[in-house]
Amino acid sequence: MTICSFQPPRRTLMGPGPSDVSDRVLQAMARPTVGHLDPSFISMMDETKQLLQYVFQTKNELTFAVSAPGSAGMECCFANLIEPGNTVIVCQNGVFGGRMKENVERCGGIAVMVQDDWGKAVDPSKLEDALKANPDACLVAFVHAETSTGAQSDAKTLVDLAHQHGCLTIVDSVTSLAGTPLKVDEWGIDAIYSGSQKCLSASPGLSPVSFNQHAADKIKRRTTKVQSWFLDLNLVMGYWGGEGKRAYHHTAPVNCLYGLHESLVIVQEEGLQNSWDRHQRNHLALRDGLEKMGINFIVAEKDRLPQLNAVTIPEGIDDAAVRSRLLNEYDLEIGAGLGSLAGKVWRIGLMGHASSQKNVDFCLNSLRAVL
């Protein structure tokens, strides 16, 4: 049997990620591969760093893309900042907070969990109680935009509380970056990670991260080696940092980085504030259409993420059947519920390039036809 070239169908991606990748980004990825130490590639990496500083709203020197998906950015933050025996407070209000706990424990840390209901924002007063009860804690971790539920937490307030109690912060911004206001320096976030495939609309496989001086100092003061060789920032920075003198660490995913660079150029052209506004505008249009159909949101209005709309599946409707009809008849992907919300909700993404009035109309019309 001869296996032929793979021809993927052309879908509209309105799930929890990946989001639609524009032709412009796809074309950038099809440009000739150069060596990863080629001078032209190195200047593209320098531009990528500047563009990432812009989308994160930071001046942090230690800002770059980990060569692997968002989960690796998560692991990079935890592996570098935790030393065995460290106490870490993890706020959980969905699936991804649970993964943070796993990371803390695998790094030899002690996780203190602060639990909130799924679909609610993290409650700052619960974090404050945990900080008072655990004076030895040195880190606080939370998810800014919980993709499993569509809830957004007040990152600035949580970071302020952590700092008042002498803790550094790790923030998951995989779904928030470029979709909803996020200001790393103004809010004082110490370590942050994101993903290329959500509101940046690049292909999956890269994880933008940024660390401030306090985080860098904690990493420098370590008395134990970072348990991951690949993610050890001291080694990675020899490649991404160090003006002009790059040392080989690993072979960067060259064409994938062309795509990220192009997607960041697109955000810069639009302007970050305009991108945030567009996400909000399309969210409101989708909300109005869904509510007219009697479909309701699971998150209270003030905590809703514009880029991830989690709605209750109407009574008597077969979840899987609807999603497979949308996929097969309309080439439209929407997301299923995760964890305790499986079978109860749909997650409709309006992320990055996929956040458009055209997609809102298409999704509403397709859903109406199928229901």
Ligand SMILES: *Cc1c(COP(=O)(O)O)cnc(C)c1O
């Ligand atoms: C998607 C996502 C991740 C994981 O990113 P991958 O690229 O799938 O590894 C982590 N956290 C949140 C909040 C996410 O939405």
